[in-house]
Amino acid sequence: MTPLLGRTLVLLSLLFASAGAVFAFAAALRSSRPALILARRLAYAYAAAMTAANLLMISALLAHDFSVSYVAQVGSRSLPVWVTIVSLWSSLEGSILFWGLILGLYIAVSTAIISRSFEDYLPGALGVWLSCATFFSFLLAGPAQPFATITPVPLDGPGPNPLLQNHILMAIHPPFLYLGYVGMTIPFGLASAALMRGQLTQDFIRPLRRWLLLPWTFLTVAITLGGWWAYEVLGWGGYWAWDPVENASFLPWLTATAALHSAIVVERKGMLKGWTLVLIKASFLLTILGTFMTRSGVFNSVHSFTQSSIGPTILVFLAIASLWSIFLLAMRIDSLESERHPLYGASREGMFLINNLLFVLLTLTVLIGTLFPLLVEAFSEKQMSVGRPYFDQMAVPVGVALLFLLGIGPALPWGRATKDQLRRVFLLPLAAGAVAGGIGFAAGVRGVPTLATLFAGGFAAVVTFRELSRSLPTRSSAARGPSRRRFGGYLVHAGAVVVIIAIAVSSTMKTSIDAQLTLGQTVKIGDYTLTFAGAREVAEPHRQSIIATVNVSRNGSQLGSLTPRMNFYENQREPIGTPDVRTSLFEDLYLSVMNVDPQNQTLGLHAMINPMVAWIWGAVGLMAIGSVVILIPRRKLIIAPVPTDPAMAQIAPGVEVEAG
Amino acid sequence: MNRRVLLIGLTASLPLLVVLAMSFGRDPHRVNSPLVGKDAPLFRLRGVAGAPPISLADLRGKPVVVNFWATWCVPCHEEHKILVETAAAMGSSVQFIGVVYDDEEAKILEFLRLNGNSYPTVVDVAGKTAIAYGVYGVPESFFVDTKGKIIAKHEGPLTRELLYEYISRFKAHLG
Numbered sequence: 001m002t003p004l005l006g007r008t009l010v011l012l013s014l015l016f017a018s019a020g021a022v023f024a025f026a027a028a029l030r031s032s033r034p035a036l037i038l039a040r041r042l043a044y045a046y047a048a049a050m051t052a053a054n055l056l057m058i059s060a061l062l063a064h065d066f067s068v069s070y071v072a073q074v075g076s077r078s079l080p081v082w083v084t085i086v087s088l089w090s091s092l093e094g095s096i097l098f099w100g101l102i103l104g105l106y107i108a109v110s111t112a113i114i115s116r117s118f119e120d121y122l123p124g125a126l127g128v129w130l131s132c133a134t135f136f137s138f139l140l141a142g143p144a145q146p147f148a149t150i151t152p153v154p155l156d157g158p159g160p161n162p163l164l165q166n167h168i169l170m171a172i173h174p175p176f177l178y179l180g181y182v183g184m185t186i187p188f189g190l191a192s193a194a195l196m197r198g199q200l201t202q203d204f205i206r207p208l209r210r211w212l213l214l215p216w217t218f219l220t221v222a223i224t225l226g227g228w229w230a231y232e233v234l235g236w237g238g239y240w241a242w243d244p245v246e247n248a249s250f251l252p253w254l255t256a257t258a259a260l261h262s263a264i265v266v267e268r269k270g271m272l273k274g275w276t277l278v279l280i281k282a283s284f285l286l287t288i289l290g291t292f293m294t295r296s297g298v299f300n301s302v303h304s305f306t307q308s309s310i311g312p313t314i315l316v317f318l319a320i321a322s323l324w325s326i327f328l329l330a331m332r333i334d335s336l337e338s339e340r341h342p343l344y345g346a347s348r349e350g351m352f353l354i355n356n357l358l359f360v361l362l363t364l365t366v367l368i369g370t371l372f373p374l375l376v377e378a379f380s381e382k383q384m385s386v387g388r389p390y391f392d393q394m395a396v397p398v399g400v401a402l403l404f405l406l407g408i409g410p411a412l413p414w415g416r417a418t419k420d421q422l423r424r425v426f427l428l429p430l431a432a433g434a435v436a437g438g439i440g441f442a443a444g445v446r447g448v449p450t451l452a453t454l455f456a457g458g459f460a461a462v463v464t465f466r467e468l469s470r471s472l473p474t475r476s477s478a479a480r481g482p483s484r485r486r487f488g489g490y491l492v493h494a495g496a497v498v499v500i501i502a503i504a505v506s507s508t509m510k511t512s513i514d515a516q517l518t519l520g521q522t523v524k525i526g527d528y529t530l531t532f533a534g535a536r537e538v539a540e541p542h543r544q545s546i547i548a549t550v551n552v553s554r555n556g557s558q559l560g561s562l563t564p565r566m567n568f569y570e571n572q573r574e575p576i577g578t579p580d581v582r583t584s585l586f587e588d589l590y591l592s593v594m595n596v597d598p599q600n601q602t603l604g605l606h607a608m609i610n611p612m613v614a615w616i617w618g619a620v621g622l623m624a625i626g627s628v629v630i631l632i633p634r635r636k637l638i639i640a641p642v643p644t645d646p647a648m649a650q651i652a653p654g655v656e657v658e659a660g
Numbered sequence: 661m662n663r664r665v666l667l668i669g670l671t672a673s674l675p676l677l678v679v680l681a682m683s684f685g686r687d688p689h690r691v692n693s694p695l696v697g698k699d700a701p702l703f704r705l706r707g708v709a710g711a712p713p714i715s716l717a718d719l720r721g722k723p724v725v726v727n728f729w730a731t732w733c734v735p736c737h738e739e740h741k742i743l744v745e746t747a748a749a750m751g752s753s754v755q756f757i758g759v760v761y762d763d764e765e766a767k768i769l770e771f772l773r774l775n776g777n778s779y780p781t782v783v784d785v786a787g788k789t790a791i792a793y794g795v796y797g798v799p800e801s802f803f804v805d806t807k808g809k810i811i812a813k814h815e816g817p818l819t820r821e822l823l824y825e826y827i828s829r830f831k832a833h834l835g
Contacts, residue, residue: 274665298683311684319677326669330662371679378682 002060003068006053006147013049013100014137016042017130024127028196031123039126043111046133047104054101057146058088066157069148070094076159078541083160086171089178090160092295092310093146098175100136102182107133110186110211118204124193125186132185135317143310166567166578169229176222177249181287183215184252187259188284191277195328198335200266200273209263210631212280216256217627223249224620235564235577235592237512237608239616242391244299247370248290251363256283258359265352268414270339274329275356277336281325282363288318298374344416351409358398358405365394396504400452403500406493407433407460410467425463433459445509453504457497464493484629491626498619502612512608514594519601526609528589529553533561535598544568546596548603552582552589564591564605587611693794693813700726700804701792705759705782708768714757714782716804723830724755724804727818728790731760731767733798737775739817744776746823754827757782761790761798805830 020042027035057070061084066072074087074094089098107129114122140146164170190208194200200208226246227239240246259279265272293299296311344350369386376384411425436458437451445451471486515523517532524530531551538545547565551558562580569576579592587609594604695701704715716724727743729736740758747756756779760768763783772781784790793802796815803812803826812826 292680296680296684298680315677315680318680322673322677326666326673329669330666333662333665371676374683375679378679 002056002065003147003149006056006060006068007141007145009049009053009056010137010140010145010147013046013053013104014134014141016046016049017133017137020046021127021130021134024123024130028123028127028193036119036123036126039123039130040111040115043107043126043130046130046137047108050100050104053140053147054088054097057094057097058085061085061087064156066155067150067153068146069150070097070146072150072154072157074160075157077156079159079165082168082171083165086164086174087160089174090164093140093144095174095178096136096139096144096310097146099178099182100133100140102178103129103133103136103185106183106186114190114207118207120197121190121193121204124196125189128189128192129185132189139310139313143313166576167229167233169225169232173222173225173229176218176225180215180217180219180222181249181252181290183218184212184256184284184287186215187212187280191280192325192328194336195277195332198332200277200336202267202270205263205266205276208280209260209267212256212259212263212283213627214631216253216260217624217631219249219253219256220620220627221624223253224617228617231613232581233578235579237510237579237590237592237606237610238507239613242366242369242388244370245290245294247366248286248293251366251370252283252286252290254359254363254366255279255286258356258363259283261352261355261359265349269341269349271341271349272353272356273336273338274333277333278329279356279360281329285318285322285325286363288314288321292318293370346412346417346422348409348412348414351405351412355402355405355409358402362395362398365398366391369394396449399500399503400449400456403453403460403497404456406497407456407463410490410493411463428466429459429462432462433457436461445505447508450504450508453501457501457504460497461494464490464497468494488626488629488631491629492623493626495619495621495623495626498622499616502615502619505612506610506616509612510608510610512606515605515607517603517605523605523607525589525607527554528559528607528609530591530605530607532601532603532605535596535601535603537598546593546598548593548596548605550580550591550603550605562589562591564593566593566596583614585614588613693810695794695802695810696813698810699808700724700802700810701789703759703784703789703792705784705789708760708765708772708781708783711780714780716757716808719755720808721806722755723753723806723827724757725823725827726757726759726793726802726804728759728761728784728793728795728798728800728802730763730798731771732763735817736799737771739799740771740775742818742820742823744778746820746827747779750827754830755779759784759789761795762787801826803827803830 020039023035023042024039026032027039057068060068060071061075062081064071064075064077066075070091070093074091075084079087087094089095107126110129111122111126114125159165187208190204190211194204194208223246226249230241231237231239256279259276262272262276262279266276292311292314295314298311341349343353369390372386373384376382407429408426411429413421433455437455440451440454445454468487468490471483471490511526513523513525515530517523519532519534522529522531529552531553533549533551535546535548538547545565545567547563549561549563551561553559559582562582564580565578567576567578577593579590581591582589588611590608590610592606594606596603700716702716704713704717706713716726725743725747727739729740743756743758747754750756758779758781760781761784765783768781768783793800799817801814801818802810803814805811811829814822814826818826
């Protein structure tokens with residue numbers, strides 16, 4: 001019964017999405033209002049069908065209805081309820097179903113909002129959104145069916161991948177990732193609509209940027225949660241490994257970040273319109289590339305799903321979407337009427353341009369590094385892998401340059417800066433940079449990249465803080481909207497400054513030791529003394545664990561004990577360790593088990609001191625808060641076109657005044 | 661139509677799509693063994709339950725399938741039945757050898773009683789042979805030609821089709 005109902009809902013969603021796409025494109029071509037109204041209703045119907053299908057799957061999972069193929073694949077009677085709900089997206093078919101839900105909700109909400117103020121853009125956008133929806137419904141109807149019928153009905157199932165069961169972050173990271181990935185469909189549709197109409201007006205760039213900022217924020221948080229999960233669970237003491245699937249989520253983030261900046265130039269100067277649309281389209285296409293990389297079985301990664309047959313289907317979709325985007329861009333880019341202004345190097349817009357070039361450079365670097373092994377293997381028998389050294393060597397200089405730019409850009413005026421202005425705005429930041437570098441040097445930092453990061457970080461911090469205080473929202477402020485937007489933007493910058501510094505420090509200043517200990521033996525790392533206080537075996541329904549207890553003291557005072565462990569899962573060949581971390585403000589003490597023997601009470605311990613790691617999580621939180629400050633709708637101002645505002649110039653005197 | 665945009669777009673995306681399309685069927689877990697194409701490391705190991713020892717060097721002139729396995733390895737059970745059947749079918753044209761890794765005598769005998777026994781099984785004491793062959797996990801199989809050279813390596817359980825495919829390569833090497 002449930003499988004039949006589920007398949008019906010999936011087929012209905014396919015019907016609604018495909019018919020809606022046809023009507024929407026018809027409405028775009030002939031500007032037919034009845035067709036648009038119909039398309040809009042079909043969009044809501046698609047969202048409703050997807051929501052119903054997801055609710056049905058969740059209820060089947062909770063009811064352990066093993067006649068549904070997906071439940072038989074990932075369900076298990078012995079699981080806690082949260083794992084049962086999480087298993088909705090733990091495997092391939094369910095993850096596509098969940099994708100459909102998020103896409104449906106995004107389409108419904110953005111249709112409702114966009115129709116209020118920018119109805120002219122709606123037909124084209126709706127056509128693109130529903131075309132994407134058609135594709136994902138097609139996957140659910142054919143190659144990745146979650147609602148197939150199983151006979152005879154099994155009594156119990158195996159449960160999801162054990163790695164996904166051992167940390168609560170696995171319940172939070174994937175939804176954020178989907179909200180980021182799927183959300184890129186919305187700006188993609190809006191950018192396509194702008195191209196189809198052959199115009200990108202200054203008042204439309206604002207909602208376009210907001211619809212880009214929303215998935216960008218989710219993606220930022222999702223990438224960080226993924227790193228955090230790796231840090232807390234995988235036991236090697238790091239949070240980023242340049243793994244193909246990590247890179248897959250990083251690529252659209254990079255282009256979207258570039259687009260968020262170039263959109264400001266469009267808004268202020270009417271320049272870079274075509275370029276901004278290219279970046280937005282690339283961000284979406286890179287999410288589809290990422291989906292391909294995770295689900296085609298071509299890449300090896302801790303994150304990827306198992307081998308599947310949907311790879312070719314996704315690749316066809318990627319090819320169609322790419323070629324269509326390229327042709328649309330080529331056909332319409334000249335009609336966008338970007339304004340041309342003389343571009344001065346020492347100006348805000350000049351810095352935006354350099355920012356964009358750096359982000360694109362980083363995107364290409366990561367893309368090439370990720371795909372190079374495929375390229376080599378496609379044309380020769382050789383196997384190869386591109387490892388950390390390549391990515392680190394390429395990414396570190398670009399990262400430092402971006403951090404420096406984070407300080408220079410906001411300090412420069414639009415148009416052309418005079419020498420006097422330059423001296424005035426940069427004197428203090430330069431001094432702060434020198435102080436930050438000096439403090440680092442005194443604290444024992446000797447690596448040039450880290451010192452450069454500290455210098456650029458000090459520089460950027462002062463500028464960001466100055467701009468932040470200038471844009472503080474005040475109750476009396478006449479133009480609260482724009483001011484709040486600037487304030488939020490600089491909060492994001494402040495977070496970014498801290499993240500980059502924390503990454504530099506944590507990855508270059510860590511210390512580690514390996515020790516083989518018997519019961520009661522101690523080992524020292526930094527100021528900490530670690531004592532092995534015993535190992536015990538614990539049996540849980542889904543795994544066997546050996547837990548080591550290590551007492552920690554610092555300069556003679558007891559700090560409690562840490563319990564890193566080794567877990568043995570039934571269907572896993574190798575045991576999986578779980579580290580234990582003691583976090584303090586400036587450093588983490590990180591312990592993981594290399595080998596442990598409860599009979600003879602011996603422990604092979606890998607201990608690390610990782611400085612400033614907690615700052616990364618906190619600072620990304622700050623970035624998210626900054627984005628939310630920008631995104632919260634207050635008054636109608638957000639979707640209504642904002643009048644060109646002389647008030648802007650008043651709230652930020654000096655640097656904000658256009659010199660040109 | 662802006663030809664420059666079209667040209668840049670196509671030159672950036674088409675090669676990418678082609679490379680991705682060519683990558684289907686790639687197994688990202690596969691690791692090429694540096695041993696393939698080299699002489700197989702020689703070993704002389706004692707048989708199970710007092711059976712005479714076997715030396716790889718003595719088998720020169722015959723194609724050999726060296727299969728590393730263990731009783732605690734779940735996929736080895738299914739694979740073993742296929743190996744036993746195939747070895748019996750091949751007769752003396754191909755020599756099969758099972759090398760047991762990290763295991764106990766009693767368990768090995770019980771395993772052989774359950775899953776069949778049509779070719780010699782030897783015991784890899786202290787895992788030295790497994791180390792010489794770079795065995796990463798069991799089961800793992802090496803195909804050694806008449807001149808003592810490794811022509812192929814397979815990680816994970818062999819299916820009947822795969823096994824015949826590898827054995828057919830012995831003939832290709834000869835002819």
